[in-house]
Each structure stands twice: as structure tokens, then as C-alpha cells.
Amino acid sequence: MICERIERVLERIHKACQRAGRREEEVTLLVASKYADAHQIKEAFGCGVSIFGESRVQDFLKKYEQLASLPIRWHFIGRLQSNKVKYIIEKVELIHSLDRNSLAEEIDARAKKAGKRQDVLIEVNVGEEETKGGVAPQELDRFFQYVLSLEGIRVLGLMCIPPYKEDPDQVRPYFRSLREMKERLEREYGVALPHLSMGMSHDFEVAIEEGATIVRLGSIIWEGD
């Protein structure tokens, strides 16, 4: 069941890449696993998925323990409280949701302590929605410069959770603006930002057309379509 859904999703990713004139290897599937238990994650891993994204620290730690025998590449994609950074710093490959100074400071300190450099994406609140995390677009430059100055952190790109629109085509301008922000930062600061984490179950094809390198898919994998 899960394998079939994953196959179908990979086929849609493939087609979206073709439409956009992009190579399939440019887009990575991250399976958002907040709806799944360890058993289901194991099943999806068996279908060839290796990157899973968790949104809550407590759930993540539990599943991490339960699945310790599998070489899963864990990402953290949800809102992150500074006081929880210490629990995940040695367990996650990429944090998608860096959006404020206090959190950056804590990740920097904990990464140094762990003898690593933590890869992160900066989350941008592209829809400027009060209920959502992410740095405001007009604050991005200042925040980006600050994060660049921290030696315990390596920024690999940007992430967004745009406003929900029934018609995925209406989300396109948000995806496009995130890509433009990324390209501008690369130009102005002379750094490479390889990743754009954008696109969820109902809008990932549009996100791929607009340059997504990581799509984060949950419900389409766990609930079918």
C-alpha cells in the first residue's frame, strides 16, 4: 500500500521535473512522518524512502529510538523551541525551520559543543501570516547576515509553508518569491544556497516547477489520495 503510493508520488515528481526541464535528481522526497508511527515509517523506509521529517521533538525522539537500527536520515521540519535543541542536535541532518536569533544562537552553541556544524534552512513567512513561523521577508537579510556569522551553523537554503489555497496554482507566486529571495542572497552575499524546501501534498508539483529541491510530503503518502 505505502509502496504503491510512494511509487505514484515519485512518478508525479518525475513528470513535474520533465515539465519544468529539470533533472529528477535535483528534487528530493522528504516524507513528513508526523502522522505515522514507527511501524509505518519502517514500512516506508522499506519502499526506498530514506529521508523523514518530524515536526515535534517528543514524537521525534520516540521514533528515533524505536527506529535506531535503520539508517534513516532525519530532518526536523516543525517549529522548534530553543530549549529542545539539545535533544535533537546530534540526531538530525537538517533543520528546516530556523527563524529567529535566539534559536540560531542556541543551535550554534549546541552544535559547537557536539563538535559539529549544523546544517539548516531559514524558514521565511512568505505569506506574512501571524499564525505561522518563519522570518518576515523584510527581515530576511539582517537575519541571514547574523546566521552567516555563526560558525556552528551552515545555511543551505530557504524553506516556506505558504498560505493554503484550494487551487495550487495560486500558491505559485509564494514559491517563486522564495526562489527569488534565495537567488538574491546567493548573489549579494556570494554564497551557495543549494536548497529550497517547499511543496507539500497538495502543491508539490507547482513547487517543483518553481525550483523546489526538497518536497515535504505527508498526507498523500499516509492517507492516499
Ligand SMILES: *Cc1c(COP(=O)(O)O)cnc(C)c1O
Ligand atoms: C505536516 C507537514 C508537511 C506535510 O504536509 P502534507 O500536507 O500532509 O503533505 C510538510 N511540512 C511541514 C512543516 C509539516 O509540518
